[in-house]
Each structure stands twice: as C-alpha cells, then as structure tokens.
Amino acid sequence: xxxxxxxxxxxxxxxxxxxxxxxxxxxxxxxxxxxxxxxxxxxxxxxxxxxxxxxxxxxxxxxxxxxxxxxxxxxxxxxxxxxxxxxxxxxxxxxxxxxxxxxxxxxxxxxxxxxxxxxxxxxxxxxxxxxxxxxxxxxxxxxxxxxxxxxxxxxxxxxxxxxxxxxxxxxxxxxxxxxxxxxxxxxxxxxxxxxxxxxxxxxxxxxxxxxxxxxxxxxxxxxxxxxxxxxxxxxxxxxxxxxxxxxxxxxxxxxxxxxxxxxxxxxxxxxxxxxxxxxxxxxxxxxxxxxxxxxxxxxx
Numbered sequence: 001x002x003x004x005x006x007x008x009x010x011x012x013x014x015x016x017x018x019x020x021x022x023x024x025x026x027x028x029x030x031x032x033x034x035x036x037x038x039x040x041x042x043x044x045x046x047x048x049x050x051x052x053x054x055x056x057x058x059x060x061x062x063x064x065x066x067x068x069x070x071x072x073x074x075x076x077x078x079x080x081x082x083x084x085x086x087x088x089x090x091x092x093x094x095x096x097x098x099x100x101x102x103x104x105x106x107x108x109x110x111x112x113x114x115x116x117x118x119x120x121x122x123x124x125x126x127x128x129x130x131x132x133x134x135x136x137x138x139x140x141x142x143x144x145x146x147x148x149x150x151x152x153x154x155x156x157x158x159x160x161x162x163x164x165x166x167x168x169x170x171x172x173x174x175x176x177x178x179x180x181x182x183x184x185x186x187x188x189x190x191x192x193x194x195x196x197x198x199x200x201x202x203x204x205x206x207x208x209x210x211x212x213x214x215x216x217x218x219x220x221x222x223x224x225x226x227x228x229x230x231x232x233x234x235x236x237x238x239x240x241x242x243x244x245x246x247x248x249x250x251x252x253x254x255x256x257x258x259x260x261x262x263x264x265x266x267x268x269x270x271x272x273x274x275x276x277x278x279x280x281x282x283x284x285x286x287x288x289x290x291x292x293x294x295x296x297x298x299x300x
Contacts, residue, residue, distance in 0.1 A: 019128030020135075028132075028175075031125055038122055038190075045115050046194070049254070052108050053212070054205050057095055061088055062208040069211075069267070080267040082276040085214035092215065108212075109219045109247060116250030123187060136176055144173050191256055198258040210264040213251060217269070220247050 023030060052058060065088065069080060092105040102110070153166045198206040227241040255261045 014124075016124055016128045016131060019124055020132050023128060023132045028129070031129055034125055035122065038118055039193075041118055042115065042190070042194070045111060045118075046197070048111055049108075049115075050203065050206065052104075052111070053209060058092070058212075059205050059208070061091065062211045065211045066208055078266070078268055079272040079275065080214060080269050082214075082218075082272055085218055085269075089215035089218050105215065105219050106223070109216050109223065112216065112250035112254065113244065113246040114250070115253065116246035116248065119187070119190070119249050119253055120246060122190065126187060133176065140173065140176065144177075191253070194257045196257070196259065198260070206258055207260070209258055210255060210260040210267070213255075213264055214267070214269050216247075216251070217273075 053062075065084065068084070069076070089105060093103040095104050097103050098107050148170055149166045150163070150170050153163055158166065197203055198209070224244060227244070255264055
C-alpha cells in the first residue's frame with residue numbers, strides 16, 4: 001500500500017513482508033486488534049454513507065433514474081446511457097462543496113475509496129498471516145493434525161510438569177494449523193457481518209445505491225486522469241498518483257453487502273461505456289480525416 005501523495009518528496013509504503021515482520025514481533029494477536037479497529041472504522045464510514053444517500057437531493061434523483069430506466073429499458077437495449085450518468089454527475093456537483101472545497105460527489109467517492117483501501121489493508125494482513133503460517137507449518141509433519149501427544153503421554157503414565165508441557169505443545173500445534181483458517185475468514189466475516197443492511201426498514205434509501213455507481217465511476221475517471229496529468233506537471237509530487245484501486249474494491253464490497261450486484265449488472269453500464277468510447281473513437285477519426293483533407297486542400 002502507498003501513502004497518499006503529499007508535498008514532501010518521501011512516500012511511505014507498506015507491504016506483505018512488513019506485515020509478516022510485525023506478526024513475528026508482536027504475535028498473531030495483533031491481527032485481531034487490527035481487524036477490530038477496522039470494524040470501528042467501517043461502521044463510522046457506513047454511517048456517513050447512509051447519511052449521504054438519505055439526503056433528499058440525492059435520493060430523489062435516484063428514484064427518477066430508476067423510473068426512467070424501467071420505462072426506457074427496452075428502448076435503450078438494456079444499457080444505462082452515459083449521458084444520464086454524466087447529467088447526474090454534474091447536477092450533484094452543483095449542490096455545493098464541503099468545507100475543504102471538495103464537491104459532494106467527489107467527497108462520496110473519497111468515502112468509498114477509503115472503505116476500499118481499508119479492505120485492501122485487511123486483505124494484506126490476511127496474506128501476511130498466511131505467509132507467516134506457511135513459514136511455520138512447513139516444519140511440522142501433517143500427522144500432527146491427528147496425533148495428540150497428550151493421549152500418548154497419558155497412556156505412558158506421564159504426569160505433572162511434563163504433562164502440562166505436552167498439553168501446551170498440542171495447543172501450539174493446533175493454533176498453527178488453525179491460523180490459516182482464521183486468516184481466510186477475515187474478509188468473509190467482514191462481508192457477512194454487514195450483509196443485508198439495505199433490507200432493513202430504516203435503510204430503504206440504500207436500495208438505489210447501484211444507480212449512483214455510474215456517476216461515481218465518471219467522477220473516478222476524472223480523478224485518475226487529473227492524477228496522471230500531474231505526473232508530467234511542474235509539481236510532480238503534489239497530488240500525483242499512478243494507481244488508486246480502493247474505489248473499485250469499495251464499490252464491489254458495498255454492492256455485495258447491499259445485495260445489489262445483480263441490479264448493477266442489469267444496468268450493463270460497462271457495455272454502455274464501451275459503446276460511448278467506440279463512438280468517440282469514430283468521431284475523433286472523422287475529425288482527424290477532415291482536418292487532414294482541409295490541410296491538403298489548403299496547400300493545394
């Protein structure tokens with residue numbers, strides 16, 4: 001993971017290997033602490049997410065888009081049009097800006113990106129836990145998963161401190177084999193614990209979130225374009241970036257816990273964008289051809 005670019009010339013990064021060293025230093029208990037901290041962070045972000053979609057200036061346009069798409073679905077060949085998403089993006093941006101000067105749509109996109117980045121962090125912890133576990137388990141024969149030294153020691157009549165040490169050894173072996181299963185459950189638990197929040201009576205306004213994804217993706221495209229343009233600018237270290245996958249991960253997670261993955265798929269939004277890009281390409285080629293002909297005619 002890479003820190004958001006600041007005005008300094010140093011960028012902080014953290015990877016799986018650093019996580020592995022942290023687990024070795026502090027023990028596997030640090031993973032539980034990190035996941036609990038993430039849960040508190042996610043609850044806070046979901047509350048803001050809920051407030052944004054509850055606003056009438058957001059929920060009313062979404063209901064209008066829902067009615068429009070249902071009515072025009074066949075006419076549109078089951079593809080939500082780019083023009084409607086661009087219109088909604090502009091209308092939300094005109095609602096105003098926050099104290100930091102960021103418009104509300106970009107602020108909402110940043111919120112989703114933060115959720116995605118946090119999920120990426122947990123995913124990195126999972127990878128580190130599995131790597132740490134693999135480094136330890138490779139020295140243990142598989143037979144230790146079924147053989148219990150405590151039973152053998154009892155049959156041999158071993159007692160007192162030696163028996164206690166054998167029990168501790170069995171427990172350590174059990175925890176090592178269980179660590180891999182626990183690491184694999186982190187992301188699954190994060191989904192299961194929040195799944196279905198949009199089906200509650202007081203969260204009906206969340207059921208149209210999938211219609212917010214098209215304008216959000218257009219906002220994200222603008223954001224990425226600006227970030228890459230800054231790489232070739234004079235102040236290359238201010239606001240420039242080459243990757244920002246937290247948004248896509250956040251969108252996928254929210255659609256999953258809200259049960260709206262299929263609804264969003266029915267918009268065929270990406271197919272609509274492909275059609276838009278194809279039209280733009282043809283238009284650009286025609287303009288280039290026309291410009292070349294005009295230059296040739298002018299020189300003639």
